Amino acid sequence: MKGGKRLRILCGELERCALFADVGCDHGYCSEYMLKHGLCREAFISDISAKSLKKAETLLAAYIEAGRVRSAAAAGLDKTDPSAELVLIAGMGGEEIVHILKEGFLPPKLVLQPMKNAEKVRAFLLANGYRLVRDYTFFAEGKFYDLIKAYKEAGAPAYTREMLEFGRDNILSPSEDFCKKLERDIACAETWAENAKEGREALEARIARLKELYDETCRRLSGDR
Numbered sequence: 001m002k003g004g005k006r007l008r009i010l011c012g013e014l015e016r017c018a019l020f021a022d023v024g025c026d027h028g029y030c031s032e033y034m035l036k037h038g039l040c041r042e043a044f045i046s047d048i049s050a051k052s053l054k055k056a057e058t059l060l061a062a063y064i065e066a067g068r069v070r071s072a073a074a075a076g077l078d079k080t081d082p083s084a085e086l087v088l089i090a091g092m093g094g095e096e097i098v099h100i101l102k103e104g105f106l107p108p109k110l111v112l113q114p115m116k117n118a119e120k121v122r123a124f125l126l127a128n129g130y131r132l133v134r135d136y137t138f139f140a141e142g143k144f145y146d147l148i149k150a151y152k153e154a155g156a157p158a159y160t161r162e163m164l165e166f167g168r169d170n171i172l173s174p175s176e177d178f179c180k181k182l183e184r185d186i187a188c189a190e191t192w193a194e195n196a197k198e199g200r201e202a203l204e205a206r207i208a209r210l211k212e213l214y215d216e217t218c219r220r221l222s223g224d225r
């Protein structure tokens with residue numbers, strides 16, 4: 001498929017459905033993936049930027065002509081067909097994602113990849129009747145990303161404070177990528193603390209918490225790294 005590892009991981013989390021919607025579709029690669037692999041009958045693509053949407057419309061021109069892709073320049077879910085069963089919102093801040101869902105509708109299945117504030121996305125989903133079926137960190141193209149897949153159904157397991165902040169899968173079965181992110185965060189916080197003129201105590205408390213988490217998860221599960 002087109003795009004790098006991040007998009008491959010995102011697309012790997014997408015599921016078969018009748019109507020797939022990609023909000024903030026930009027290039028349109030994920031809809032192309034869904035259609036090409038026969039994972040959806042129809043796709044709805046939208047982007048707040050007409051210029052970005054145009055890229056996806058060009059890529060998916062044959063599907064648009066065949067009546068299998070509808071498109072709209074729109075903010076969030078404004079024009080998205082509410083019968084979409086699976087909605088992808090990727091590459092935006094967590095607050096923006098929460099805003100889009102609050103202002104729009106709550107689809108049965110979501111695949112979300114917030115660029116920051118993932119904890120706000122988790123809190124919103126849990127407060128709105130979603131079960132987070134995948135909630136993990138991965139590394140791609142030199143960056144760490146959070147991936148959250150959620151179903152609107154009962155039976156959400158309890159989330160601890162750590163799970164809310166760091167992601168449930170990361171706490172229960174930490175991956176090498178997550179542990180590398182923790183190592184990086186500890187190293188960054190240590191550098192900040194060394195150079196801090198003020199706020200050093202808060203940074204030291206943060207470092208202690210991250211180290212404790214690292215010991216409880218990464219070191220315990222995979223031996224001393």
Ligand SMILES: C[S@@+](CC[C@H](N)C(=O)[O-])C[C@H]1O[C@@H](n2cnc3c(N)ncnc32)[C@H](O)[C@@H]1O
Pocket residue numbers: 023024025026027046047048049052074075076077089090091092096100
């Ligand atoms: C960084 S790109 C990510 C594109 C693609 N989703 C991906 O993950 O590769 C973010 C896209 O979201 C669009 N966007 C940002 N805020 C939006 C909003 N509130 N509603 C719809 N699209 C938005 C931008 O115009 C841009 O095309």
